[in-house]
Every structure is written in C-alpha cells, then in structure tokens.
Amino acid sequence: MRFTFVTLFPQLVEGYFSASILGRAIEEEKLSIDFRNPREYTKDKFNRVDAPMIGGGAGMLMTPQPLMDTLDTLKATSPEAHIIFLTPVAKRFTQNDAKRLAKKRHIVLVSGRYEGIDERVIEAQADEVFSIGDYILTGGELASMVLCDAISRNVEGVLGNSESLQVESFEAPLLEAPSFTKPTVYEENAVVSEFLKGNHSKITDLKRGLALCKTKYFRPDLYKKGITDEK
Ligand code: ADE
Numbered sequence: 202m203r204f205t206f207v208t209l210f211p212q213l214v215e216g217y218f219s220a221s222i223l224g225r226a227i228e229e230e231k232l233s234i235d236f237r238n239p240r241e242y243t244k245d246k247f248n249r250v251d252a253p254m255i256g257g258g259a260g261m262l263m264t265p266q267p268l269m270d271t272l273d274t275l276k277a278t279s280p281e282a283h284i285i286f287l288t289p290v291a292k293r294f295t296q297n298d299a300k301r302l303a304k305k306r307h308i309v310l311v312s313g314r315y316e317g318i319d320e321r322v323i324e325a326q327a328d329e330v331f332s333i334g335d336y337i338l339t340g341g342e343l344a345s346m347v348l349c350d351a352i353s354r355n356v357e358g359v360l361g362n363s364e365s366l367q368v369e370s371f372e373a374p375l376l377e378a379p380s381f382t383k384p385t386v387y388e389e390n391a392v393v394s395e396f397l398k399g400n401h402s403k404i405t406d407l408k409r410g411l412a413l414c415k416t417k418y419f420r421p422d423l424y425k426k427g428i429t430d431e432k
Contacts, residue, residue: 202305202356203233204349205282206342207271208312209250211236213342223350226359234349237275239267251315260316268311268322275309284309284328285348287341288317291330294348298331302348303355310348312341374427375416378408 206214218227218234226232243250244266251261276282283305302308311318311326323330333344353359381392395407416424 202231202303202353203235203279203307204353205235205237205275205307205309206312206345206349207237207239207268207275207309208340208342208345209238209240209314210312210340210342211238213340214346217346218349222360223353225361226353226356229358231356231358232353237271239263239271242270242274243267244270254316258316262316263313263318263322265319265322268318269325272309272311272322272326279307281305282307282309284311284326286311286313286318286323286327286330287333287344287348288313288323288330289332289335289337290317291332294331294333294344294351296351299348299351300355302352308349308352310341310345312345314340374423375409375412376420376423378411378415 208214214236218224218232223232227234240248240250245264250263250267252264254260254262272284276284283302285302285308287310331344331348333347338344379393381396385392385397393407393411396404413424413427416427
C-alpha cells in the first residue's frame with residue numbers, strides 16, 4: 202500500500218516511519234511512503250504558498266494553486282489515489298475508518314498549515330476529510346501521521362505474528378483490559394493472581410470484567426454503546 206504525504210514540512214514526518222514496525226514494513230515493501238511539497242509547485246514569483254484570509258480573520262491560509270497542482274499531478278499518475286484532508290473541521294477518525302481505508306491501494310494525506318486551506322481546494326479534491334480530535338494542532342502533519350499509522354497496522358502483512366490485531370481496544374467496542382509482563386511481583390505489586398493460574402476461560406471472564414470497568418470509568422460513551430450493541 203502506498204501513502205503520499207502532501208506537506209510543506211516533510212521533515213516533520215519522515216523520521217517516524219523509518220523505525221520499528223512501520224520501518225520494517227517499508228523495508229519489506231508492504232508499505233511505501235513518499236512526499237509532495239506544495240512549495241515545489243507554486244507559481245508565485247516569491248515562492249509563496251499562503252495569503253491572508255479574504256473577508257477578515259486572523260492569519261494566513263494555504264492558497265489554491267500550489268495544492269491543486271500538486272494533487273492534479275499526483276492523480277494524473279495514480280488515478281486510484283484516495284485523497285484525505287486533515288482539519289479540525291471534520292468528522293472524527295475512528296478504528297472503523299482505519300480498517301476500511303486499509304483496503305485502498307494509494308492514500309494521499311494532505312496536511313494544512315497556517316490557519317488552514319482555502320475551502321475550494323477541499324471541495325474540489327477531497328474524497329474524505331478527517332479530524333483526529335477536538336483540539337487544534339499547529340498543522341495537519343501529526344494528524345496525517347496518526348491516520349497513516351492506524352491504517353497501516355491493518356494492512357495485510359504489516360504486523361508480525363507477535364503484534365496481533367486480534368483483540369484491540371475499539372473493536373469490541375470496549376477498551377482493552379490491563380496487561381502485565383515479568384516480573385510477577387514488582388516492588389511489592391503483584392500482577393492479578395488469576396492471570397498466573399492458566400485457567401483461560403476464567404482469565405477471559407476476568408479480562409472482560411476489567412475491560413468493562415476501564416471503559417465505564419474512562420469512556421462512559423463507549424460503555425453505553427457497548428451495552429446497547431450487545432442487546
Ligand atoms: N489540524 C489541526 N488540528 C487538527 C485536528 N485536530 N485534526 C486534524 N487535523 C488538524
């Protein structure tokens with residue numbers, strides 16, 4: 202699967218995908234990542250890619266031409282490119298989106314900077330628009346990276362056997378139960394004793410109870426949904 206980051210600051214993104222699970226997936230050619238910088242497409246004689254908002258409002262917006270040309274050029278060579286814009290003014294990205302988008306062949310993630318992007322570009326080019334949460338970041342790069350990471354781990358062959366997709370938070374839809382590793386006692390704190398006894402059906406029941414407690418405490422909205430979905 203291919204990801205293209207459209208960003209004025211590719212250096213913010215590059216490092217994240219060079220190590221660990223995603224780095225390995227890129228080496229094994231399960232994933233590929235490339236970059237397009239709209240500044241390289243600007244026709245402005247001073248190389249500008251932004252301008253003040255029309256109609257008032259503080260700050261600068263990314264202008265249409267550099268982004269339109271970047272995306273049109275991309276689509277000319279990759280007609281299956283699925284173009285996603287990251288902005289706080291959008292529906293929230295979820296695990297279901299990650300699973301659905303993992304089936305695409307080429308995803309283009311467009312990061313806004315400054316106060317955002319001229320709306321006409323989004324109207325003309327977006328297949329989808331996502332926010333990653335109710336807060337404002339200084340740019341869309343982090344949000345693009347979040348999507349790329351969450352989608353990638355659902356791509357066939359990206360996770361090794363040891364990094365299973367089987368029981369993960371938000372699929373249940375409950376938060377995951379607490380997990381433990383060695384040592385069994387750390388500074389007088391023991392792991393839940395039942396986990397050590399090897400009775401797997403009992404452990405499963407216990408984990409479900411703990412997952413319900415965590416979900417009820419941290420995410421009452423998900424808890425309510427889980428209870429309703431089960432009926
Ligand atoms: N750009 C700035 N803030 C954002 C957010 N919360 N989600 C997606 N893109 C953003």
